Amino acid sequence: MSYNNLGLYDYSLLSNIKNVSVSYFCNLLYDQKKLPNKTYRLYTYSNKKGIFKIISYFISQLQLIFFCVKNPPAIIHFQWLKIPSMDYYVLKVLRRFSNHLILTAHNLLPHNSGDTYYKSYAKIYHSVNTIIVHAEKTKQELIEKFGITPNKIVVIPHGVLDLSSEIDHTAVSAKVTEIRQQLKLKDKVVFSVLGGLNEYKGINLIVDAWKDKTLSENKNIQLLIAGAGSVEKVLELATIDNVHIENRYLTDMEFLTYLRVSDFVLLPYKSISQSGVLLSALSEHKRVIVTDVGGLKDPFKFGKIGYVLKEYSINELKLAILKASETVKEYPKETIWNKIEMFYNWSTIGSKTQNLYSSINENPVN
Template structure:
């Protein structure tokens, strides 16, 4: 905690998804609430409807984990009901908070956030911060730009998690007060409950196999097809098996067709589902190398899950990924969309014995991504805008 902020215990309201909603933003918001509560009074305002069902590409929006990550929250906001925005705005104003922090990740929520922020600007003395996961969505349209311009007019400050997002934000909002801090580590999945041999038995992998892991939901920008095209070249040199673990948010058929066309069906396992919290650990413990061949990105929570398990990652040179993965220390960075470079990085990792060298780098590298550092940066940002 900064010296100035430590003089006063702040009343902070977090606005964003939390349990019972699933996914990275919900997890992030929950852990942030837990960490902030150590030194401040925290209120969590949740959604009572996040997405209308017809807009959500997955099977369910809700966390069905046996061991859900949760904090107490009030479910007030319906993303498509303006009346709920007004009610939520006045309720938040009545809390008498010093700061209201909105989780920002998609312009779909711009009208709701704008209305709530407008009410706070008039009926509250609270400062407004947008904590940005993606300033601009991976797949965006002209209307998204309009919504972005609308929503970003009212916050007093912004916290971004990649330099690319900082540049995008400064173009959208001239003179904005912006703080940068990389995505913190997701260590809550790492419970130390399984050995690698036990983890491999659980996921159906051989004890002596080389296991590559692609983790997270599948959309075009994730670049999974690049990894699939790299697999034949990888297997020319190493006997690797790829686990693709995550729900398809698009048509699965083209991926299956590509796997058949490349003749790699015996070496690729598709685990097409959202993985509950208690099942995340075995997949990461069982793997030797995590491969995230994104075609576009700002930052990635999956990288920070891998970091928590001391698992090296091959990523692409997009967004903030090169800022988080230290090339030659915690992984390799390759050009986006280049299946040959991706294959060569994977084979190099195993042929040159990089696993042991990288393992020695994780203890120091992980200190860059502690939640306590994020909290300190948030507190400094609050002091700047007060």
């Protein structure tokens, strides 16, 4: 069902799975490179509104069922589910036509939903044969919160999201220079908040921390907020001199430009399983300030690439930002970044996924 960054995830995974016959069912808006797999642009809900979006999604799921009736697959692997109350019954039907259902739980529950969908996802997690998660911490949460047996869960990392391969680097470099001059960033330490502006990403915490005079009146640092989101809280920083806000959707080129301008990326998430912004930051060797949720802390096992907050608090974030500004010249060694790249390498991730498929085919009953 993927497009934009989600499409990039699917492309990166599928292009690294070898010797497996895969049919790929994607969104009409899928815009990555052509894959060698049989590709069906089945999902058209993205350009619909209201009830028509739901109807379109329902029709697409019916088409998927009909395809599996005619061509029973050994494995059906879902990356995303859009309407869990409906999809639970879709999965029940599909189990009749496939030996094995896999679901990648990119997040255990939808963002900003609380426990609204808990019952639906509990039924879904118990109905599939295998669940892929991206971090050991997420595996433990799945066991504790949903009562899933450990042998049903497989940990396969989310790969680094490299946005730079299809982008004009000369144009990006020119834009980086322009922004640095425009915002007068020379000799300043730049902290950024990039991508969707959502409460679960800790945007309220960032705003409240930056309102403290030790940050808002600090002429040696700059906060850059760039991304789409209707978070009114951000407007509280609109008149502060060392804050620049671009509250709109960013193209891949703009995202990469703002990322390259940054010294540290702020990721004080309330809850997450894995963050695409983190993985994009790692691909550009950018340091991060994170909370200890989901897989955000995982890259720190290879070396110090920023700071992990001891607790989710204004004071803890403020102290981390100040410490980062003081240690900005203590850049991680290249060997640390090399180890991170190996861990989040798509070739390795593709092999792990391929091995999972093979083991299921060899032992079809789970």
